[in-house]
Amino acid sequence: MIQIHNISKTFENYKALSDICATIKEGQVFGLIGTNGAGKSTLLRIISGIYQADGGTVTVDEEPVWDNPKAKSLIFYLSDDQYFYPNETPMDMLKLYEKQYESFDRARFLKFLESFHLDKNRRINTFSKGMKKQLSIFYGICAGTKYLICDETFDGLDPVVRQTVKSLFVKEMETRDFTPIIASHNLRELEDICDHVGLLHRGGILFSKDLESMKLGIYKMQCVFKNIGDVTALCDAFPVIHQEMRGSLYTITLRGTREDIDAKIASLSPVFYELLPLSLEEIFITETEVAGYDFKELYL
Amino acid sequence: MTSKNSIYKMTLEHLRHSGWMIALSFIGNLFAGPVILLFEYSNRDYDYLATIYDAKEFLFYKSSVMVSSLADLCGSTFLAVSMIGALIVALGIFYYLFQSSKVDLYHSLPLTRNELFYSGYLAGLLIWFVPFILNSLITLPLAIFCAGGFAHINMLLVAFLKMLAIPTLGFIIIYHLCLVTVMLSGNMSNTIIATLVWGTAPIVFYLLFNVHFEQYFDTFHKFTINEFLLCAFAPVVAPIIIQVGQMDDNMGNMLGIIIFISLLIAAINFLVARGIYQKRKSELAGRGMENKVAALLTRTPASIAAGLFGVIFLYFVGISNRRVLWSIFFCVFFSVFTFAVLSAVQKKTVKALFAHKAQMVVTAAFSMGFILACHFDIFGYDTYLPAKDNIASCEIRISAMNQYYYYDEDNPYTYHNPDVIYDILTAGVEKSEYANATSVTVKVIPKSGFSYYRSYYIPMDKVETLRPIIEDDDYFAYIYQDYIDNANRMSGVYLHDLTRGSFQVEDATQAEQLWQAYHMDLQEHCSMEEQTSYIAVGDIEFSIRENDSENYCMRDLPIKSTFRYTLAYLKEHYPNLALHKDDLKINELRVNLSLGTETTVEEYYQEMLTPSGPVKRGTYEASEDYYFETYATIEPVADYECSFSPEELTWLYNYLEPSRDHADRLNADNYYYFGEIELNTGVNISCYIKKGTMTDSEISTLATIVNEKKRLIEY
Incomplete structure (x- = not known):
């Protein structure tokens, strides 16, 4: 479970997050929606341990996430602009993730590449935006982490792949302890997959509820x-x-x-x-x- | 918690993505070591070995050359490469901190900040050290090989260790400094600027204050910082000073302390960099220099230095009227301009040019106030005179009266008469007020023990204030450390290029006469009259008898206006003694023809080493195209004596430089070696023709003459 308690973050004079509180339970799909500039990406980066909050705490399975490899090893963060080394192939990038995530499933990753017709030896910077998104999702799923944080990851995927990824998430949740946290502006997509939704607006959380309730x-x-x-x-x-x-x-x-x-x-x-x-x-x-x-x- | 395994894995990951840096490091070190050594070996002139006729001696010198090349040349190039390399490596490894998407990737990995820092740090070290060590290890056997296998292994090993140690020190210092600036900055330009400012600010201020400071800023101030303090404030310069050997001459046992201080500052920088990295905000990526203190500490010293440089710039521009007003203008302009530009760079927007108006005004006002305080002596620094009874002593250095004094900064001459010191302090003026003056640097030591420096000029109408010191026996003995204090020690005189041979003292009377002449010369030499310019044609060298052995008191003294009593005495024995170029007449011109030869001294001696027999001196092949070999190529294939007619000699003499003084300049490539002249004084000296002084047709004429003469001798 990820517990967010009174998180605040300020960039220079701009208050990006103000006293955010939320709980992300295990085994559910958490959707994070919000207005432009509401602080969704900032919140996700704080949850991932990339940013340090100015105030408040974030715990992942009761471990504080900041500068804590134990907590961070439970999280895989996919940014909206995932970085790939220039001139590297999917297999090259695989080496980085394999070293850092002990439970990385190499065989499954290769199977994904084959199934989705992504050439494992082609340079990633020649991939289309959607192909890069697919690739990053595969890295995220195969890393075997408990939490997968997707910051607008679904944007850029074609409808077929989008549905497939949703199915993959569901299958992952059925087979192992897996909790995707998805930030998106595509609310229709989230509606289909999310169990719980948090709405951010101007750095504050308006609500965090189960979708049905x-x-x-x-x-x-x-x-x-x-x-x-x-x-x-x-x-x-x-x-x-x-x-x-x-x-x-x-x-x-x-x-x-x-x-x-x-x-x-x-x-x-x-x-x-x-x-x-x-x-x-x-x-x-x-x-x-x-x-x-x-x-x-x-x-x- | 820091995991070694995590650091190891991430270090490998860094290295995997740093192929270009590894290649660059290897190429840089390859050129800095093996290539430059071989280049030097191939390109070195052995002309100065021309007087060596013994093969073993030649090999000794050759080995010395390699030792020198290893420690000095390769050490310097390795140091330069390492210092530039440190900046590149630090920037390259931690460049991810400047890219938001890359920061997301790295900082989301399950690693602590410490693990990330150490892995990057280690990768940077490896990227530079491995190629450096590899190339150093290639350089050492190459040096041994180039030394001809007769190398002095111990000397080479010491040189090798020096070559390893100093660049390593240079790398560590710059690398750690650059790590701090990388951590504080969000982009590359700010990192480079901060590194340059913090790394070089002490040196820049040192140069600003030390080089003609009193002239530019109208003050008596004499900056007194020495290399030790400079290194303490600017460890960046420590390896450079050690490398160029300044430390050996002036610092002596300070070397260890300097290295310790440099490493200490490097260690502090390392800890600071690590500390900042642990707390570094990931959102800094791509931004300017967000840390306000660091930004201020970057733009302020740079702006003050620029303001002071503005005043110096005034001198280059050459404005003489309304100098104070122009000084203020240039000072304020340079200071404000630099401050504004750095503000914009730090904020990454031109809108920030005047974002720190108050700081800018204070900085410009400080620079301006500094120069005005110097000029108008606002704090009474220049007009300050200690009370006579408060003066304990002074260390004094008088220059411009004569240039052949001895001065040892570590062991300066100390004078104790407070009246004289007070008179000198009172007489001191600025150079701008008097064109005709001699400079005096004094370090006054009051009874309190606190010392202060002043750099004065003593105008010629007050030069008498210096006389008590100049006539002081202790001072005389100090500035002439090789002073021959009595006739018994007078052994002889060597007159280089003035006449053939040397004058040896035969009896006590002669010794006394020569010593009297010598002493009168020294008195005149130490007089406060300004010396006239002259063309030197030779050196005078006294030999001193000392405890059954003889040593030589070599003074590279020009002849015309000094030692005239000595020369007058000697001229009685040498009627043809030449004191000036005009006194020289050419008796005979012997031309060492070096036509077509490619034989160098090295090959020459290599041939001597062959066990097959006599020395082969090459084969002379006459050529239609006559040309003069440069001085660099020595040992011509054959000597031909040519006798020239008086008309030809007169014509040739216009082009020749039969002067040792001028010959010393022949290291430059602008002279042709021509041949050897026998002078009317009986001395044979080399003579040279300056390039461009002869037209092609004149060279052709000369060639024709020489060829004709040669044939006459041949047949």
């Missing part, structure tokens, strides 16, 4: 009422996150339990009422809008 707490509905006072009554009864009106059709996003909302709607006798499924993207937009991350007024 998060969806259960927020509801979006479309409804038409005879009286406008009924709309007011509904909005007074629940914390409204977002409200929109087109003609007599109201689209309202609010927090509450399904039962309470159903009961309230029934008491108001709407002309039309429909509960809509909420996607992760909508949750993201909704939550960040609440936090003031809203640029619509600039163009509407």
